[in-house]
Amino acid sequence: MHLNYTDKQNAFRAEVRAWLKDNVPSQPLNSYDTREGFEEHRAWERKLYDSRWSMVMWPEHLGGRGCDLIEWLIFEEEYYAANAPMRVNQNGQLLLGPTLMEFGSEEQKRHFLPRIASSEDMWAQGWSEPNAGSDMAAIRSKAIRDGDHYVVSGQKTWSTRASFADWTFGLFRSDPQSQRHHGLTYLMVPLDSPGVTIRPIKALNGKEAFAEIFFDEVRVPVEHRIGAEGQGWHVAMATAGFERGLLLRSPARFQQTAKRLVALYQANPQIAERDPGVRDAVIESWMGAQAYAQAAYHTVGLVEKGAKIGAEASINKIVWSELDLKMHETAMRILGAYGELRGTAPEAVDGGSWLEGFLFAQAGPIYAGTNEIQRNIIAERMLGLPKA
Amino acid sequence: MDFTFTEDQLAFREAISRFLMTEAPPEMLREIWETEEGRSPTMRRKMAEQGLTALSVPEAQGGLGMDDIAWSLMTQELGYYAIADSMADTAYVATGLLNALPAGTPRRDELLAQIAEGDVRIAVGHPVNPLVADVHLADVVLVEHQGEVHALSREQIGYERNPSIDSSRRLSRLSVTPNAESCLADAVHGRQAWDQTLNRGALAVAGQSLGLAQRMLDLSVDYVVQRKQFGKPIGSFQAVKHHLADVASKIEFAKPVLYRAAHALARGEAGAALCVSHAKLACCEAAWLAARHGIQVHGAMGYTWEVDLQMFMKRCWALDSSWGDRAFHKSRVAKAVLADDATIGPQYTFGS
Numbered sequence: 001m002h003l004n005y006t007d008k009q010n011a012f013r014a015e016v017r018a019w020l021k022d023n024v025p026s027q028p029l030n031s032y033d034t035r036e037g038f039e040e041h042r043a044w045e046r047k048l049y050d051s052r053w054s055m056v057m058w059p060e061h062l063g064g065r066g067c068d069l070i071e072w073l074i075f076e077e078e079y080y081a082a083n084a085p086m087r088v089n090q091n092g093q094l095l096l097g098p099t100l101m102e103f104g105s106e107e108q109k110r111h112f113l114p115r116i117a118s119s120e121d122m123w124a125q126g127w128s129e130p131n132a133g134s135d136m137a138a139i140r141s142k143a144i145r146d147g148d149h150y151v152v153s154g155q156k157t158w159s160t161r162a163s164f165a166d167w168t169f170g171l172f173r174s175d176p177q178s179q180r181h182h183g184l185t186y187l188m189v190p191l192d193s194p195g196v197t198i199r200p201i202k203a204l205n206g207k208e209a210f211a212e213i214f215f216d217e218v219r220v221p222v223e224h225r226i227g228a229e230g231q232g233w234h235v236a237m238a239t240a241g242f243e244r245g246l247l248l249r250s251p252a253r254f255q256q257t258a259k260r261l262v263a264l265y266q267a268n269p270q271i272a273e274r275d276p277g278v279r280d281a282v283i284e285s286w287m288g289a290q291a292y293a294q295a296a297y298h299t300v301g302l303v304e305k306g307a308k309i310g311a312e313a314s315i316n317k318i319v320w321s322e323l324d325l326k327m328h329e330t331a332m333r334i335l336g337a338y339g340e341l342r343g344t345a346p347e348a349v350d351g352g353s354w355l356e357g358f359l360f361a362q363a364g365p366i367y368a369g370t371n372e373i374q375r376n377i378i379a380e381r382m383l384g385l386p387k388a
Numbered sequence: 389m390d391f392t393f394t395e396d397q398l399a400f401r402e403a404i405s406r407f408l409m410t411e412a413p414p415e416m417l418r419e420i421w422e423t424e425e426g427r428s429p430t431m432r433r434k435m436a437e438q439g440l441t442a443l444s445v446p447e448a449q450g451g452l453g454m455d456d457i458a459w460s461l462m463t464q465e466l467g468y469y470a471i472a473d474s475m476a477d478t479a480y481v482a483t484g485l486l487n488a489l490p491a492g493t494p495r496r497d498e499l500l501a502q503i504a505e506g507d508v509r510i511a512v513g514h515p516v517n518p519l520v521a522d523v524h525l526a527d528v529v530l531v532e533h534q535g536e537v538h539a540l541s542r543e544q545i546g547y548e549r550n551p552s553i554d555s556s557r558r559l560s561r562l563s564v565t566p567n568a569e570s571c572l573a574d575a576v577h578g579r580q581a582w583d584q585t586l587n588r589g590a591l592a593v594a595g596q597s598l599g600l601a602q603r604m605l606d607l608s609v610d611y612v613v614q615r616k617q618f619g620k621p622i623g624s625f626q627a628v629k630h631h632l633a634d635v636a637s638k639i640e641f642a643k644p645v646l647y648r649a650a651h652a653l654a655r656g657e658a659g660a661a662l663c664v665s666h667a668k669l670a671c672c673e674a675a676w677l678a679a680r681h682g683i684q685v686h687g688a689m690g691y692t693w694e695v696d697l698q699m700f701m702k703r704c705w706a707l708d709s710s711w712g713d714r715a716f717h718k719s720r721v722a723k724a725v726l727a728d729d730a731t732i733g734p735q736y737t738f739g740s
Contacts, residue, residue, distance in 0.1 A: 001457055003651050003738050005389050013735075070389050077734035252734035259733040262725060283722050286732065287645075287666050293737040294391075294644035301392040315637045372626070378636055379629035383609050386624040 013074050020082040032088045033207035038164040041088035045119035055117045063117045069300040076250035092116040092123030094247050096169050099239045103227040124162035126170025134373045137180040143172035152218040162211035163200045171232045184232035188224045204359045249320045251293035257327050258289035268334050281330040288323045311382035314374035321364030328358035401461040407438050408469040414696040421555040436506020441479045449500040460650035463592050467599025470703050472556050473521035474509050476592040482510035484588045488581040489573045516586055516712050519559040523547045531564050532582050535575030538566040554706035587653055587664045589711035594646050594671035600704040601678035605635050607697050608682045631681040638674035645670045662724040665717035675704035
């Protein structure tokens, strides 16, 4: 155990820091849950890509830097410390990208991966259905083979930013007789295909954060299939675990929020006289974020020595989602009567960002598999408790 | 940057774990704890033979020269098998204190050599603890007096025993009269050594608490798998699963905090006190949750003397306030994090 960065790692950090200092927009971008903000974020992602900062762990021929996990953690630390814009193409970059790398054809990789890294194509995920959320094996949307096409019919939901995205990926039932996780096929579908209808769903903040996607006999070329027909479940599961547990929400994001929370508290110290619990919650928040970061470094060390990450990904998911809630609830307690103000309000604190974060944090324990499901996974796969 | 243990460190832990599994089963601990002294010279001798007491004594005095990082693993084993205070206090805390004193300090090398051999029991009377553990059998008691370090024999002190709910605990109120002869180190050297000693004591409690948490989780898992209600193992019920999943999560996230603190202490980093307090809070919280949920999933059996859960549960409650209670450690963290010049944020995970 030696917890010092190497000269190379320190040099990398300095390089990241210098580039961000020169390039991070001085004003926050508009919300990526609006058309205007979405395009601003696409332009920012393009800028990242042009300097090979978009996907630092991807190999150089795909526009990345071939960084290892420690360098990725360093990059994320600098990125959040610089208050750089939130990443908008996470579905493409963190879920589809690794899937294509492992299961895609050479042609698919060559075509799609650079476009994902540059956000030339923006992706919406098409996992959930109205009756298949956390129970994803209950998927009913069909993709029936017809020569060199699949004919796709059905409905997907909770597709983040599908109103603005270019493509969706997801699982479809290609064998109508099949049950549960058998007979599913992994397809990529352009959202401007004839037969696709998108109905935006407004989130708590009133913005089109997600959407339903309806497929009415949409013809999808066979070459847009990833992996073999009927093997979609295997393809989807193989890339879901570790990436979702760690890469989806890097610890730096929470450390930066904890730092902002400490500053918010210090600007309002009188709150502790009325409610001493607030000070405690601030300290607990900092410790939680710090623990998550240390756990990430610990996990990365084990992974680099060949360990496989299983149910730990579920623990991460529970921890970061509940930490995010705790931090934003604490911020709302500190803001008191100002907490409810929207960003456009003249007296909004920090541009209303705490309220936005508070609303978004409500979704954390639900998306990416509810925390109830994560706790079942921990109990059954890690502790060996019997299934119900 | 490598936040993992060496093969040697892990192998040593594994060896100690296997040894304690056979030599310190709960039924034997119950027997020992019921005796007046509450300690077994035989068990202690065997543990010394395994090298535990020699672990961090310098090689020059016949030890293995390992540091706090090795102890972050070893204290978990001491907790998992509920080994009494004198082992951690002698082999880790007192050894660290003596090590921290300058070369040439009277009795220093002699005591270290005796520790390595397993020939001496040392109780440590740090002012942060109102009562001192295991004085009743100590050969030497190290106490603080105006920053100085004093070593007294048991015969030279007065002590009054205070029974604890935890049968393994043997606590005493000390009355000591230090003199020039008992003084090992002056306040200049002593103050710094005592500060480090507090951190080692707190880290020892943190590690043991984490081991206790793991033991309580394991006992609870065993119980809910075999205990049936409504025709099914209760471990198949979601409410029971979620209790234990929460305990597992708390344990997993306390571990790296403990290891980070051990590293900071071993390297003498400026932020070591903050790391140690964070570790103690995180590990004790995991242990208390393991106890609370452990007793819940054991049902009424958990409230009895009969199941082993009680031994580990009471120990974690007892240890929680030793070497600084929660208020002490929470305020140390608060002071560091809320300081005007605090270096907090994503770039300071490792205080760089």
